[in-house]
């Protein structure tokens with residue numbers, strides 16, 4: 001599991017560690033790691049041109065000491081000093097090694113630019129001249145290496161309030177910062193290399209985590225000798241309407257590949273006909289009235305994709321949410337719940353799977369604000385509504401009160417096409433039906449959905465149905481990697 005921390009958590013851990021070490025030790029460890037990554041990127045260090053963008057704090061200090069190491073190996077290292085002050089010992093070390101101070105025009109000549117403008121000590125949008133230097137570095141065409149995090153990205157949230165450095169590689173010290181995992185910040189970080197500076201034992205519980213394939217493999221159930229279709233868990237799907245039949249087909253398609261023993265679909269005439277013809281494996285009930293009385297027992301429900309928002313749909317939502325099993329609420333189900341939040345007052349767990357627009361209706365925040373601060377809003381929704389939240393988008397965030405947020409980074413932008421969310425709701429619902437908690441079902445579902453998206457896309461457009469088809473391959477990829 002990848003663990004990530006806020007700036008305050010990192011700072012506290014660094015202070016605890018620093019108290020036990022000779023002064024400057026951590027910065028030397030950071031600089032050594034940073035210089036090694038830069039040397040790898042350069043290929044040939046001797047004779048290469050390296051420009052350091054140096055801010056007034058220790059982030060600039062890291063860059064200066066790493067620059068010193070590259071200068072000793074024959075690189076031509078120039079430091080652009082941007083702050084009102086400069087890490088003095090670091091600058092002296094660079095100059096002693098043959099580096100020099102230069103004007104910003106050096107940026108255009110660089111093979112590699114090291115961004116040491118600001119790190120975890122930054123607050124708010126980059127000020128001048130930092131913002132201009134960030135823009136010049138982005139335009140230069142050289143490999144940009146961010147020190148600790150790209151300047152302009154908020155370490156704790158991933159917010160980008162103005163200009164920011166767009167790095168090819170970010171060399172982060174001691175531990176991941178949450179802002180490196182969550183968009184928009186994550187998109188600026190490039191590949192993230194973690195340098196161990198010995199923080200480990202001083203770190204508290206993480207602020208956020210990201211599951212790996214191995215974690216997912218350890219969490220998702222596999223059938224055993226004693227399994228039968230009922231023991232493996234039965235999922236109910238209440239989705240689709242006469243207007244939106246496709247959502248029902250896609251949600252059931254995702255569900256059938258998610259490993260539950262059986263999928264029961266319940267709906268109106270048109271989606272029932274479609275689901276029957278697409279999925280002979282599903283047990284289908286045509287609803288004469290908005291009731292789940294004759295559907296049979298299930299261990300979890302998916303409620304909402306394409307369901308519509310009329311009185312009939314509302315009545316059905318009332319019945320499903322009155323059941324005593326976990327319910328995943330998506331799409332139109334979220335619109336119904338946003339109108340009538342009392343529906344969420346139930347004893348069994350609720351997992352909601354909104355995109356930013358749907359979340360905006362649920363918590364009365366604007367969409368752009370949610371996209372700019374995804375973690376904060378997902379957490380707020382989880383606390384206010386008392387549910388588990390899976391906020392979809394370029395990075396998917398799972399939030400539940402009292403637990404670290406889980407961030408999913410397995411996906412691909414090819415997933416941004418109609419209907420992929422319906423597939424996710426079926427898949428995560430199937431994991432709920434198999435007994436996973438909302439927190440695990442959401443984060444494993446998002447992970448597998450992302451991998452399925454990558455397998456289905458393979459560098460070209462995909463359809464939502466392709467993603468559903470690729471789910472077994474995604475499960476295989478995490479449970480038997482390399483086979």
Ligand SMILES: NC(=O)C1=CN([C@@H]2O[C@H](COP(=O)(O)OP(=O)(O)OC[C@H]3O[C@@H](n4cnc5c(N)ncnc54)[C@H](OP(=O)(O)O)[C@@H]3O)[C@@H](O)[C@H]2O)[C@@H](O)CC1
Nearest residue numbers: 014026027057058059118119120121122123125126127148
């Ligand atoms: N501690 C350790 O053991 C280790 C720390 N390490 C390294 O230290 C880094 C943290 O260093 P730090 O605390 O000195 O803060 P840092 O991020 O360099 O800059 C803060 C200064 O920038 C300024 N500034 C702020 N906001 C701004 C803005 N929006 N726009 C423009 N300027 C802004 C402001 O100064 P001002 O110019 O206002 O006087 C402020 O004082 C950390 O990320 C890691 O790289 C590693 O070596 C491992 C060991």
Ligand SMILES: Nc1ncnc2c1ncn2[C@@H]1O[C@H](COP(=O)(O)OP(=O)(O)O)[C@@H](O)[C@H]1O
Nearest residue numbers: 392393394411412413415416418419420421422
């Ligand atoms: N840029 C992106 N990168 C990765 N995944 C994305 C991106 N944009 C959207 N997605 C994923 O695609 C899916 C879209 O779901 P949703 O918005 O509900 O679409 P629909 O309602 O059409 O099914 C979500 O799983 C989301 O996380």
Ligand SMILES: [K+]
Nearest residue numbers: 115118147151
């Ligand atoms: K930086």
